[in-house]
Structures are given as C-alpha cells and as structure tokens.
Amino acid sequence: MHESAALPRMPLTLRSSMVCAAALLVNLMAGEAMWAAGSPRNILLICVDDLRPELGCYGVDYIQSPNIDRLASQSRVFDHHYVQAPTCGASRFALLTGTYGGADNGALFQRAAQLRQGKVVPPSLPSWFRFHGYTTVAVGKVSHHPGGMGGPDWNDPSQLEMPDSWDRNLLPAGPWQHPRGWMHGLANGEIRGDAKQMDVFQAVEGPDEIYPDGVM
Numbered sequence: 001m002h003e004s005a006a007l008p009r010m011p012l013t014l015r016s017s018m019v020c021a022a023a024l025l026v027n028l029m030a031g032e033a034m035w036a037a038g039s040p041r042n043i044l045l046i047c048v049d050d051l052r053p054e055l056g057c058y059g060v061d062y063i064q065s066p067n068i069d070r071l072a073s074q075s076r077v078f079d080h081h082y083v084q085a086p087t088c089g090a091s092r093f094a095l096l097t098g099t100y101g102g103a104d105n106g107a108l109f110q111r112a113a114q115l116r117q118g119k120v121v122p123p124s125l126p127s128w129f130r131f132h133g134y135t136t137v138a139v140g141k142v143s144h145h146p147g148g149m150g151g152p153d154w155n156d157p158s159q160l161e162m163p164d165s166w167d168r169n170l171l172p173a174g175p176w177q178h179p180r181g182w183m184h185g186l187a188n189g190e191i192r193g194d195a196k197q198m199d200v201f202q203a204v205e206g207p208d209e210i211y212p213d214g215v216m
Contacts, residue, residue: 043129047095047142049088089144096143096162097124105144108161115163126165138166140216146179147171153178174215185212 055065057072058079084094089105099122101107114121126136138148143161148169150159155178160169175189176182184192187204208214 040134043134045125047092049141092143096126096165097122108144109150112159112161112163121164124162124165126162130165130167135167136165137168137170138162139170141183146183149179153180154183155179172215174209174212176212182212182215187211 054060054063055072056063056069057065057077083091084100085091085103087103087105089108090101090103093099093101093105093108097111099107111121123131126138130136140146142148143165145154145161147154148161148166148171149156150161155171160166171179171182173179173182176185176191181191186192187202187206187210192198202211204210
C-alpha cells in the first residue's frame with residue numbers, strides 16, 4: 001500500500017449515502033477501465049463481530065490498535081455508519097448483499113436455497129467481483145458459520161451459505177477438528193461444551209496458535 005494523505009471523515013447520512021452510492025458507481029466504471037488496462041487491485045474486506053468503534057482511530061484512548069489506526073490514517077473513516085440488524089449474521093447478510101433480511105439468518109438461507117433451485121437473485125458483493133474476473137476467497141467467519149457451510153459440524157460443501165459468492169471458503173480448524181469446534185474453541189484444542197456454568201474468559205500462556213484465532 002502506498003503512502004497517502006488521510007481522507008476526510010464523512011458522516012453517513014441519507015444524503016451522504018446517496019453520494020457514496022454515486023461515487024461507488026463512478027469508481028466501478030473507472031475500475032472497469034482499469035481492469036481493461038490489465039492492472040487489477042486486490043481488495044481486502046475485514047469483518048469483526050461486536051467491535052463497535054472501540055479503536056484508537058475513533059478517539060478511544062484505552063484501546064491500543066496501532067495497525068488498524070495506521071490503516072485508518074490512509075483511508076476514509078466513517079463516523080456515522082450503522083448496522084442493519086442487531087445480530088451478527090443478519091448484519092453480515094445486509095453488508096454482503098445490500099438487502100435487508102430481518103434480525104435472524106432466514107434471508108441468508110432462503111437466498112442460498114433459491115440459488116440451488118436455479119432462481120435468479122440479485123448479486124452479492126463478492127459475486128459481483130467474481131463476475132468481473134476476481135477470485136474471491138472467504139477466510140474464517142464471513143457470512144454466518146465459520147467456513148461458510150452448513151451441516152452438523154458446519155463443513156458440508158453441499159450446504160454453502162452463499163453458493164454464488166466465493167471461489168473458496170477457508171477455515172483452518174486445527175486441533176478443533178471442524179468449523180463448529182473452532183467457533184466454540186477454547187485454548188489448546190478444547191471445544192466448549194454446553195455446561196450451565198463456564199469461565200467468562202481465558203488467559204492461557206502460550207503462542208497465538210493455542211487459540212482458534214491464532215490459526216487463521
């Protein structure tokens with residue numbers, strides 16, 4: 001990434017949303033010319049659950065986030081950007097498809113079923129990039145389940161959550177055996193059970209790889 005001056009912060013109102021949409025269309029048309037010239041850019045989308053604006057780049061002094069603060073200093077930071085649902089999966093669905101699906105994951109699974117039935121649905125953000133020649137890869141928890149699949153252990157390739165969107169779904173489960181175990185993983189390969197009481201957090205000494213996040 002080249003060094004550049006920080007872009008101004010933009011409050012995300014209805015009017016600015018329309019401006020953003022217009023700017024996006026201009027950028028997409030410019031992007032088509034850029035791709036025709038043979039110089040495509042890599043695009044990285046980072047999804048984080050429950051983070052909120054608890055980062056140094058949002059003026060929070062008790063959070064040390066130097067890497068993402070550095071990224072923000074070279075980017076446009078939105079001060080008024082709101083999720084479309086109070087739950088993680090539904091918020092991700094709205095972000096990835098540009099449509100409102102309610103507060104549960106029903107819209108995600110309904111869309112997948114329609115695609116498997118051969119019905120035409122509006123393209124998702126990653127499927128748009130696929131159509132324009134990009135290879136799209138989902139790593140970790142992007143749509144709903146880690147790895148983007150259903151089934152008892154969330155690793156059934158016949159039950160893709162977004163079958164039109166990703167060329168590959170990657171989830172290195174490590175010692176947690178499968179995506180469900182990874183999602184509910186504790187330190188050193190232990191999988192959290194359904195006990196009535198359990199620790200609120202863990203703080204085990206060791207390298208990053210002893211936790212699920214560390215194997216990503």
